[in-house]
Amino acid sequence: AQSVAQPEDQVNVAEGNPLTVKCTYSVSGNPYLFWYVQYPNRGLQFLLKYITGDNLVKGSYGFEAEFNKSQTSFHLKKPSALVSDSALYFCAVSVETPKNKFYFGSGTKLNVKP
Amino acid sequence: GAVVSQHPSWVICKSGTSVKIECRSLDFQATTMFWYRQFPKQSLMLMATSNEGSKATYEQGVEKDKFLINHASLTLSTLTVTSAHPEDSSFYICSARGTGTREDTGELFFGEGSRLTVL
Numbered sequence: 239a240q241s242v243a244q245p246e247d248q249v250n251v252a253e254g255n256p257l258t259v260k261c262t263y264s265v266s267g268n269p270y271l272f273w274y275v276q277y278p279n280r281g282l283q284f285l286l287k288y289i290t291g292d293n294l295v296k297g298s299y300g301f302e303a304e305f306n307k308s309q310t311s312f313h314l315k316k317p318s319a320l321v322s323d324s325a326l327y328f329c330a331v332s333v334e335t336p337k338n339k340f341y342f343g344s345g346t347k348l349n350v351k352p
Numbered sequence: 353g354a355v356v357s358q359h360p361s362w363v364i365c366k367s368g369t370s371v372k373i374e375c376r377s378l379d380f381q382a383t384t385m386f387w388y389r390q391f392p393k394q395s396l397m398l399m400a401t402s403n404e405g406s407k408a409t410y411e412q413g414v415e416k417d418k419f420l421i422n423h424a425s426l427t428l429s430t431l432t433v434t435s436a437h438p439e440d441s442s443f444y445i446c447s448a449r450g451t452g453t454r455e456d457t458g459e460l461f462f463g464e465g466s467r468l469t470v471l
Contacts, residue, residue: 274462281356281447282445287459339401340460343395345393
């Protein structure tokens, strides 16, 4: 079975500090990985994706993520957090082709304090 | 970027009535749309996948007669919650994948969600 794990329900970080939101996956086949952000009572907004190529991908709003095949991870990072980054973050994986359905992690609530 | 519009944003209905939620792709043709349900503080649960012009594929445990999905055109999919009950209260989100440059990389575009409250 395909699955995505976000081991932290919540991450707290001070504004200006680096942030990391963790994601690991377990799939049978080639993974295609995505990060989305959700603000309260809103849909999901795309942040970044790994399809192929460089393991380090850069996305919207200064976020980046590193695909690590050996550790089956795709952690989301940002060098300097902003209060406005506070939101719910979802990691998702599609298998064998990015056109297949997505499997979402449970979400991680990021709190950035001033 | 591609825009998916979902309507209504909020709906309150009485138990036993039916509610229709619309999902439109505004600037691209959505060959495939997905409907998700999200419970408070939980992840997205895929309910069904709909392809334009064919029947939706429902995930295990989702009642197809309860949650009617129609994808009659390349820009519109609808979810109808029939004979709604309080346990159907939830946040429903649609997403779309369409033709165009982004289809090859599988990026999904999400609607803003619809909050359904059944009294």
